[in-house]
Amino acid sequence: MHCLDPGDSFVTWRVVARRALEQGISPAEVVWEASVGSLFEEPPAVVATTSESFVVPPPFVSLAKDVSCHADPRRWALLYRLLWRIVKGGERHLLEIASDPDVAMGHRLAKNVRREIHKMHAFVRFRKAGEADGRERFVAWFEPDHFIVEAASPFFRKRFANMDWSIFTPKGCAHWMGGEFKLTPGVPRDPCDQPDVLEGIWRTYYRSIFNPARLKLKAMQSEMPRRYWKNLPEADLIEELSRESKARTRGMIDGPLRAVKGAPTNAYLGKLRELSTFPEADPAASTSLHDIARMTQACRQCPLWEHATAAVSGEGPEDARIMIVGEQPGDREDLECRPFVGPAGQLLDRALAEAGLDRSSCYVTNAVKHFKWTPRGKVRLHQKPGAGEIEACKPWLLAELTKVAPQILILLGGTAAKSLLGSDVQVTKHRGLVSAPQVANRVVLTVHPSYLLRVDDLRKEAEFRRFVADLKLAVQ
DSSP states (O other), rough: HHHHHHTTTTHHHHHHHHHHHHTTGGGGGGETTTSSSSSSSSSSSSOOOSSSOOOOOOHHHHHHHTTSSSSSHHHHHHHHHHHHHHHTTTTTTGGOTTTTTHHHHHHHHHHHHHHHHHHHHHHHEEEEEEEEEEEEEEEEOOSSSOOOHHHHHHHHHHTTEEEESEOOOTTOOOEEEEEEEEEEOOOOOSSSSOOHHHHHHHHHHHHHOGGGGOOOOOHHHHHGGGGGGGGOOTGGHHHHHHHHHHHHHHHHHOOOOOOOOOOOOOHHHHHHHHHTTOOOGGGGSSHEEEEHHHHTOOOOOOOOGGGGSSEEEESSSTTOOEEEEEEEHHHHHHHHSSSSHHHHHHHHHHHHHHHTTTTTGGGEEESSOOEEEEETTTTEEOOOHHHHHHHHHHHHHHHHHEEEEEEEEEEEEEEHHHHHHHTTTTTTHHHHEOOOOOSSEEEEOOOOHHHHHHHHHHHHHHHHHHHHHEEEHTOO
């Protein structure tokens, strides 16, 4: 059994591994231990010229450089095992076999290292420590799990080349002084733990960009694990801002909408829109559905009107017994200015017929009147409307509901439910009959027919039957 010292980097391990390979020492005969001496009298500082030439695939060198930065003590034995199999075992394409245990472990360790380097780039926070010779001096403290300081340093050298800095970690320190880079051994604790004005700036910046409506704690902790928080000046704000997020979000929804820019910069289009604009009015004061539809065309309460063909109002008898509310117009609906005429509308017609309901006797509309979409090549892809857009369209929907005064209300999907019943009502939890006497005597909540277009073929028929059963609740 041979005890070999791999050193502390890929370069030193490569020298020792090459010499062991020349001697024909198999992985089973080697124990890799730091600072126990070497099989050889003097490990050479550079790769020696040998009688046998070893050529390894470039992907192995790249993988080995990453794995050598990992803190797992088994990394050196793993790399030598892979090297032996590639060179001595003739497995030249070994790294292409992802299911091989050694290859899988190597890729896992390399991925951990790359992720840790990314975290170091993201979470190092510099503090000003003074000035010398006209150059500012900054220091930072970071606690990585792996030996990544040297691998992560080029990022900081390029980004902060105009200042002197030191990054201290327990696993090595990096220094950039007067344009010269230097590595030193790690230190057990932060040598400069006094806060400075930069930390206050970080906290102010973090508070200003925090969006309570987009708070996702699990996702945040996945990207910024708690073990990093103790060294981040802004971290103590997270709990405070998280507690306030619900109230702030509700305040944004309930508060007035921000002013939306008026006519587009194109003068010709601006004139066309000016000619088609109707005077503002209270939709609840209108006397007919026709008047409501005309006023909806002039709505500028949210930005959706700018990229839609027109507002799509409801259609059907003003004295309809049943009112059906969907989410928003789709591509076909936007072009034809009629609700539910696209693929989802055709599926709805089929389901209504099987449930014994006549669409022509129902009033059909949407919670949001303009088509929200994003371009994908030549196709306009549907986008889910936001809370502010739902709230902006709510007066038009309530005006329609007041004029029709249906006995039965069918809500298709979460957007319709959110508009009329509030954000606490969810299709997955409350599907079926819902008690909401403030809007109608009987309220049925079910999925939007577009959902049925997205489910896989194995479930499509069963989900359609369930949808029909929900619609039948309206007349049972």
